[in-house]
Amino acid sequence: MMLENSTSRYEVAAQEDRSAPRTRISIPAQFRQSGGRPFQTSVLDLSLSGFSASAINRIQPGTFCWLTLPGLESLQAEVIWWDRSIVGCAFQQLLSPIVHDNILARYRGDGVYRSI
DSSP states (O other), X not given: OOOOOHHHHHHHHHHHHHTSXXXXXXXXXXXXXXXXXXXXXXXXXXXXXXXXXXXXXXXXXXXXXXXXXXXXXXXXXXXXXXXXTEEEEXXXXXXXXHHHHHHHHHHHTOOOOOOO
């Protein structure tokens, strides 16, 4: 029996997550690609494994980047695609479901927050 490493487990989880609908949302954030200056963006959808955001300039797939949402530390991700000024990225580590739900509650305004 082969042991899975953390990368392959992440890839499996990320692909499984893509089968679930991503939550469409609008969150003001800061985005910085490796070697670049940060710029203001809007997160357009969010899931446990990634996000899409506005990005006027083309960003090549495979580029490492950091997303900073208000009140959170920067989250490292990798660019998966760029199309018509929107970038799609996969988080290096899956978001905790509690963090994910709290972000959605904050920006959807439904007031439902999970605790640990």
